[in-house]
Amino acid sequence: MDKSLLKQLFKGIWSAQTGMKDEMDLLTAAANTPRREALERMVDAPLPFSIEAIAVEQIKENKYLLTLPHTHDEILYGLGLNFKRIDVQGSVRHLHMDHFGGEDNGRTHAPAPFLVSSQGYGMLINKARYISVYTGNTHRKEAHPPVISRMDKGWQPVYKSREIEIIIPGDGFEIILFSGPTVLDVVRRYNLFCGGGCLPPKWGLGFWHRTPSSYTAEEVEEEAKAFETRGFPLDVIGLEPGWHSCSYPTSYEWSRERFPDPKGFIERLADKKIRVNVWENPFVSPQSTLGRQLEPFSGTHTGSWGGLIPDLSIENVREMIQKQHESEHLNQGVSGYKIDECDGFDQWLWPDHAAFPSGLSGETLRQVYGVLFQRLTLDMFRRRNMRTYGLTRASNAGTTSFPYVLYNDYYSHPDFITALCSSSLCGLLWTPEARSASDAEDWLRRIQSVCFSPLAMLNAWADGTKPWSFPEVSDAVRDVMLIRMQLIPYLYSAFAQYYFEGIPPFRAMVLEPHDASDPNASIQALRRISNQYMAGPCILVAPMFAGKKERTVILPPGKWFDFYTGALAGHGPTTITITPPLERIPLFVCDGGIVPMWPEDLNAHETERLKHLEVRYYGTSDGCFEVYDDDGLTYDYEQGTYALTRLKMGRNAEGKWQGTSETVYDGMTSAYDYFNWRFMTK
C-alpha cells in the first residue's frame, strides 16, 4: 500500500482509503465524534511495520485482497464478540451479523472487523460487508520453506503462517490503523476514536430484573414489591414482548389489557426508585399505526414472524419511529430499550438479496441494522439530555460510546465469561445475564458473575426465576447483589475512565500491564486467559462455575489481596489454586488498591446516606483512586459538569499510613463528602 494513501487523523491513528467510499460504512452508521483531546493526551507511537508492508490487490468478482505481515509470536485479538477464546490467530472468520452458533467463526452479535495485534497495532476495516479474515492460517507457497514432519512419537506438526489475508467485497474500503505500543493503548485509541466509552446513568449500574413475558402491570408491581420486602436491590424492571398490543410482529403500542395506564404504572415504580426498560425488535406489525406509515419504506421481505423491516438508513424513517417512540414510550417515562433479534439466528432475518428503498443491500443493512436502531433510540434520549442504558443483541464496530450492552440466548456460563473478556478488546459491553439454573449452585455462581459485569440482570422473561428461587442460596444471592450496589461509586468511576481515557471498565487480563516478552508461564498465559478478568482499576474477578470446587487464577505482576479479608493471596506473576466457599465469588485486589463503596442500599438513587463512602484500602504500597461523580442522569458531564476526588493512601509526615482526599476537578460539587478509610490488610 502506497505511503501516499495514508492520512494521519490523530496521534497514533491513520486512515487509508482504497477505491470508492460506500454510502454506508460502519463509522457512518455509528456516527460518532472522536475524542480529539483525549487522543492527543496519549503517548505517540509508530506502527510496527511500514505501510508498504500491507499489500492490496483487486481480485475477481468485485473483491479486494488485503495482506498484512504476521510474525511468529504474534497474538491477534478482536474481530468482534467471541465466546470460545479471546485470541483469534490461526483461524478463518467470516464476519457476519448473526446469533452465535456455538463456534467462533465470525458469525456473531458484533462481527466487528477490528483486529488487534500483540505487535502493537490495531486495524479497523470500515466496511459494512461480509469480510473474511484469515488470521495467520494461510500459507503462501513462495513464503515458506518446506517443512517435513515424520510420524514419530510425540509428533506435533507446526507450521506458522507469515501473513494475515483478508477478503473485502465491494468497490473499495477504508482501513483505520491504530498504534500502541501496548495492546491496551491500541484498544484505548480505538475506543477514544469511536467517541470514548459510554457512561451509563448511575441507576444503570444497579440491579435489573426482566419480568415474564405475559405479566400485567399489577403482576410487575407485585414483583417489584417482593424485591423490596425481601431486601433485594432493584433499579430497573424490564418488560418483555407481552407489553405490546401485539407481538409478534410488534406494534410498539401498549397492550391496554395488561397495561391500562402505562404512565401511572411507570410513575408508581418511579416512586419506588425503579425505572422501566422495554423490549422491542425492529420488525413492525403491518397493522399497527407505525406499520401503516412504514410500509412504503420497508424492504421487499419481512423479518421475524412477518414484521415489516423499516429501512433505518433513511432519516425520515428513523424520525417516524422516534416520533412514535417519544409519544408512546419516553413521554410515559420509559427509561430505555432492549433491542432484540436484529442479529438473526440467520433464518429469522431477511435474506441477503432483500432489497430496500434506500438502495442499500440486504448484506450492508444486516451488518449495521442493530447499530442504526441503537442510534435511533440514543438520539431521542440525547435530545432530552437524558442518559439511557439498555441491551442489544446486535452491534458492530464504532459503537464504543453507545450505552448498550450485548447479550444472547446461548447460555453457557464459562463461554459468557469469555465473551465478557472478548468484548473489552473491541469496544463492546457484554452481560452474562442470569435466566435460570440447573441447581442452586449454578444459580448462585451465575448471579455472582453477572454482578461483576456491565449490566447486572436477572432476565426471567421465559422462566420466571426470582433471585430467591433457590432458598438455600438466597442469602448469598442477596449478599452479592448488595456488594454490586455498594461498588457503584467504584464502577461508575471505572466507566468514567472508559469515557475519558478509553479504558474498558471490565476487561481481559491481556489489557493489564505486563511485559509480553517475559517467558514466565503465568505472564504468557494471561495473554490468552479468558476465565478471569479485571473489574475497574484494581479488582480481579475469577468466577466459579457450577460443579467446580477449585480453580486456578493467574495473578499479574505484584502482590494481590483477597477482597473480602485483605489477606495476601499471592505475589504475581504467578498462578494460584483456590478453593473458595460457595457464598463468595473470588475477588482479588492489587497492592495499593483503593475501593470506594456505598453503604448497602436497594437503589442507586442519590440520598443523604449515599454521600458517605467506605474506602477500602488493600496491601502495603501507596495507592491512589479518583472517584468520579456527576448528576448521574444527564449529558452535562460532557460540558465539564462533574467532579473528581483523588483518594490517596500513603505515609504522612510522621511516617504513618494515612488516607487523604482531595478535589482535583470541580466542575460541580461531588456528592461524596465523607470518606471512612478501612485498612483491609492487617
Place this chain on the structure above:
Amino acid sequence: MDKSLLKQLFKGIWSAQTGMKDEMDLLTAAANTPRREALERMVDAPLPFSIEAIAVEQIKENKYLLTLPHTHDEILYGLGLNFKRIDVQGSVRHLHMDHFGGEDNGRTHAPAPFLVSSQGYGMLINKARYISVYTGNTHRKEAHPPVISRMDKGWQPVYKSREIEIIIPGDGFEIILFSGPTVLDVVRRYNLFCGGGCLPPKWGLGFWHRTPSSYTAEEVEEEAKAFETRGFPLDVIGLEPGWHSCSYPTSYEWSRERFPDPKGFIERLADKKIRVNVWENPFVSPQSTLGRQLEPFSGTHTGSWGGLIPDLSIENVREMIQKQHESEHLNQGVSGYKIDECDGFDQWLWPDHAAFPSGLSGETLRQVYGVLFQRLTLDMFRRRNMRTYGLTRASNAGTTSFPYVLYNDYYSHPDFITALCSSSLCGLLWTPEARSASDAEDWLRRIQSVCFSPLAMLNAWADGTKPWSFPEVSDAVRDVMLIRMQLIPYLYSAFAQYYFEGIPPFRAMVLEPHDASDPNASIQALRRISNQYMAGPCILVAPMFAGKKERTVILPPGKWFDFYTGALAGHGPTTITITPPLERIPLFVCDGGIVPMWPEDLNAHETERLKHLEVRYYGTSDGCFEVYDDDGLTYDYEQGTYALTRLKMGRNAEGKWQGTSETVYDGMTSAYDYFNWRFMTK
C-alpha cells in the same frame, strides 16, 4: 423461467441453462455417464409445477436469484450430507465444502446443491460455487397477508414461507430437474442420471480395520493374525499416515523403515484374504519425487501442514499422480484409498483467493477437489478392470457411482445415524465408523450400527481400540460382525439394485412406500425420522445408543417381524416401543421378507462353503428376492457378466408354502447353488 430454456434429457429429467456455462461444474468434475436404459424403464411423471413458476433474476455483484414455489405442507430434503435432521425446510444453507461443524448450515463434507421435494420433484444446481439456499424461511412482503400473534397462553407463532430462494454466484448456471412422483422416484432418477449407484467389490462389504498411525508392517500383520485367532472377520486393513516416508505433508512413498517390503507385506496379507487400503490426503510434500514434479502445477498457497496443492483440474497433473500411484501403490497390490482432509476444517484448506494454474478459483476447486481426487483414483482401477472401495471426507453432487464412502471426525453416534439417512437422499454413502468408546455399551452399540452401514469399519488410527477391547461385550461384538458377513449376499444384491435401479442400499424411511397425504401420525413421522433406516429391500434397522434401554420404532404399512426370532413385532403404520437386549441391534423384516445369508465366515472371498445360502423367510405373505451375483472384483457386470436368481416364497399347487429358486438372468453362472430355506415366523 421461459419454457423454451427447458430441454428434456431423459424421461422425467430436464435441464435448463441460464447465462454462461462454466468450464468446471459439478457434473464435469464427476464425469459420469447417465444410465439411459434404466432411466427409460422408469415410469414417466410431470413436474408438479410449470417451469414458468421458477423465477430467475440477475442481482448485484455477478449473482443470480432463483425463486421456486413453496407450498404449505411441502417437506424438503437433500442439500448434501446433514447430521441433525434429514428435512431441510425453514433454514438457510450456505453450501460450502467443509468439515461438519456441529450445525446443519450447509458447511459439510458433501454440500450437494440437490434439493428433493415431497411435492415430487428434485433440482440439481450444477454449479461448483458457494450457493445459498433459503429453504422456505424467507417471506416476500407482497406474498403474505399480515399475521398477528398475541402473547396469549400457548402462543405459538406460525408463519409459513411461500418461496424457496436461492442465490447462485457467477455468470450463469444450469439446473437439472427430476420428476417423481414419489421422493424415491426423484432420488432414483437422480442416482441413475449420475451413473447409477456404485457396486463395491464383494470384499468391500466385509469388515475393515484401520491400524494405528505408527504401526510397522510387522505390527499390522500381528494385528491381522489376532483377528483370525480370536475369530473376528477381517477383509481390509487400512494404513494411516505413518505408512508414508513423510507426513505431513505427504510423500505417497512407503516408509522403508516401517514397511521395508510393501509388496511382500501386501502379498502375505492377501494370502490371508486380507486387502490393504492406504490413507492419503492431496497435500504433497515439496521434497517428495511427486512434489518436485507437481510444484509448477500447484496453487499459490499450501494446504494442510505445508503441502503443495496440485491443480487436479489439469489432466496432466492427474496423470502424474496416477503414474506415481500406479507404480508405488497399485503395482504393490494396494486395493484402494482413504482420501482425507480435502473438506477443510476451514482453516486447514487454501483460502478462497488462492489462485491455481488452470485459472479456476479457489472456491470452485474447493467444491470439487474431493470429487476430482476420487475420480483420479477410480480411473486407475477402471483401467485395470478392477473395482475398488474406499473412504473420502469430501464429495459433492454427481458422485453416486463412485465407490467412496463418507466419514468424518465428529463422532456423535446418534448424529452419525442421521447422516446415514441423509446420505441416501443425495446419492451419497456414509459410514458411522467406530473409533473408540466411553464404555462397553457404547462400543457395542457403535459396532452394531457400523455393521449395518455401507462400510463396516473400526478406525483405530488414533486410539488403537480392538474389537475385543471391551471383554464384557467381546462376544456380542463378534456376533454382529459375523452377521454382517453372513448378510453379504443380501447387501451385495441391494448394492446391485443401487446400480441397476438407483435404489439406495441404506436409506431413510421416507424412501419407503407410503401415502404422504395419510394423516396417520406414524406415517407423518416416518417422513422425517432419522434414527432408523432401511438396509436392503426388507430389513429395518433401529440402532440403540449408549445409555438408552428402550426406544420407539416407526413401522411403515404392513406387518413387521423380529429379524432374530421371526415373531410379529407390529402391524404398521404404527409406532412401537422396544426394550432390546444389549447383544442385539433391533432389526425388523417386512412381511414376505426374504434374506439370503452366507454361512459364518471371516472373509468375503468366494469359497466352496459360500456357495450355500441360508434363505430366511419372514411373515405370512408371498415373498420374492433377486440374489445378484458376479465375479465380485471386475467391471464385467457392466457388460452383462452377472447372474440373477429369483427366490420366491408362496403356496405351491398343493397349497403348501414353498420356497423356489429360478435363474432369471444368466450372463454368468451364479456361485450360489444351494438354498436352504428357513421359515423364521412360526
